[in-house]
Amino acid sequence: MFDINKIRADFPMIQNAKVAYMDNAATTFKPQCVIDAVTNYYTHQTSNVHRGDYDLSYQVSKEYEDARVAVAEFIHAEPKEIIFTSGASMSLNLVAYGYGRKFLKKGDVILSTEAEHASNILPWFKVCEEVGAVIEYIPLSNEGEMTIEAFKGAMHDKVKIVAMAEVSNVMGYIQPMKEICQIAHEYGALVVCDGAQSVPHVPIDVKDSGVDFLGFSGHKMCGPTGVGVLYGRFDLLQQMDPFMLGGGSNARFDICGNILLKDAPYKFEAGTPAIEAVLGLKAAVEYLRSIGMKNIYEYEHELRVYASKKLQELDNITFYNPNASTGILTFNVNGVFAQDAASFLNTKGIAVRSGNHCAKILIELIEASETIRCSLYFYNTKEEVDQFIEACKETTVENCVGIFF
Numbered sequence: 412m413f414d415i416n417k418i419r420a421d422f423p424m425i426q427n428a429k430v431a432y433m434d435n436a437a438t439t440f441k442p443q444c445v446i447d448a449v450t451n452y453y454t455h456q457t458s459n460v461h462r463g464d465y466d467l468s469y470q471v472s473k474e475y476e477d478a479r480v481a482v483a484e485f486i487h488a489e490p491k492e493i494i495f496t497s498g499a500s501m502s503l504n505l506v507a508y509g510y511g512r513k514f515l516k517k518g519d520v521i522l523s524t525e526a527e528h529a530s531n532i533l534p535w536f537k538v539c540e541e542v543g544a545v546i547e548y549i550p551l552s553n554e555g556e557m558t559i560e561a562f563k564g565a566m567h568d569k570v571k572i573v574a575m576a577e578v579s580n581v582m583g584y585i586q587p588m589k590e591i592c593q594i595a596h597e598y599g600a601l602v603v604c605d606g607a608q609s610v611p612h613v614p615i616d617v618k619d620s621g622v623d624f625l626g627f628s629g630h631k632m633c634g635p636t637g638v639g640v641l642y643g644r645f646d647l648l649q650q651m652d653p654f655m656l657g658g659g660s661n662a663r664f665d666i667c668g669n670i671l672l673k674d675a676p677y678k679f680e681a682g683t684p685a686i687e688a689v690l691g692l693k694a695a696v697e698y699l700r701s702i703g704m705k706n707i708y709e710y711e712h713e714l715r716v717y718a719s720k721k722l723q724e725l726d727n728i729t730f731y732n733p734n735a736s737t738g739i740l741t742f743n744v745n746g747v748f749a750q751d752a753a754s755f756l757n758t759k760g761i762a763v764r765s766g767n768h769c770a771k772i773l774i775e776l777i778e779a780s781e782t783i784r785c786s787l788y789f790y791n792t793k794e795e796v797d798q799f800i801e802a803c804k805e806t807t808v809e810n811c812v813g814i815f816f
């Protein structure tokens with residue numbers, strides 16, 4: 412069912428990069444079908460969407476709307492609940508400015524965690540500054556994990572928004588979104604979910620989980636850069652304001668400044684979109700569905716358990732999230748600055764990221780200002796994990812000093 416060699420053959424970068432690519436939380440490689448969809452637009456389909464009175468434009472407009480249907484089906488939403496954005500960052504900013512700024516008041520609380528990516532916390536800081544709302548944080552364990560008990564303990568009547576990642580890009584735990592939504596809804600709060608690291612890796616059903624908003628990026632799920640998605644419950648999208656106006660988003664306007672906006676999702680899509688990226692995202696979603704998200708999750712989980720066990724056997728490593736279930740492994744090599752270690756791993760053909768991973772308030776909790784993050788995807792193999800582990804063994808103070816000084 413899950414033919415890893417066939418899958419790897421779909422990704423030209425696996426051949427071309429000649430590294431064990433383990434920075435998939437940053438961005439993923441693209442299968443040939445996605446590359447073809449993008450180039451096909453420029454080679455055979457170039458025209459604008461929803462604007463031309465000729466076949467080329469009709470056809471590309473239809474395919475653009477088919478992409479909305481494909482994405483909706485992928486997360487079990489309605490097409491009218493899918494807004495194309497430039498990425499998860501724009502999606503989360505859109506909720507904060509479009510919904511938060513309009514409906515939050517002085518004294519309202521946004522409940523979040525210290526593990527959030529900048530894109531899911533900075534927009535809320537800004538909205539709080541403007542409307543007088545405040546952010547409160549759910550206490551996390553020393554391993555950066557949130558329990559349902561801690562969440563329940565942090566909920567109260569003033570919480571209007573719960574903003575959290577379904578999977579943290581540093582700690583890699585999967586949050587039980589269905590339970591979180593049930594509890595939040597009992598208090599009348601809405602749940603804004605950062606799905607940048609969950610949608611590419613785990614099966615998602617927004618109707619089952621009950622999540623109110625979900626933002627994610629195309630490029631982290633085999634799609635092109637420059638496109639992302641905001642899912643929102645349709646009634647909420649209808650109430651919410653766009654933060655950007657322009658061509659395509661309005662039905663009518665007049666010389667006195669009266670504007671009649673279109674219904675969601677179109678009122679949020681002002682201007683010419685990244686058409687080729689949307690078509691590429693459609694191909695990516697179809698590709699992921701052809702493999703099966705359950706298969707992808709299970710394969711990644713198996714790979715993670717394998718890598719986690721091997722990493723724990725090393726005596727030169729501090730491993731911060733041994734119990735997470737996704738493919739994100741966050742660690743340090745004792746005595747070696749994270750960036751030096753990552754650069755050394757690079758000399759061994761391993762591509763990983765070091766730093767604070769845009770989650771700057773988490774580092775105080777795990778007491779490490781910089782970490783190395785290895786993030787796996789379904790095209791990685793056990794052999795690559797072995798190569799990574801061997802390279803970690805060799806990442807010693809002596810070896811790194813020899814290379815960089």
Ligand code: PMP
Nearest residue numbers: 498499500528530576580607628
């Ligand atoms: N949230 C999380 C958890 C992420 O990992 C990222 C990307 N690193 C983002 C949001 C932002 O995604 P993008 O840069 O594609 O907008």
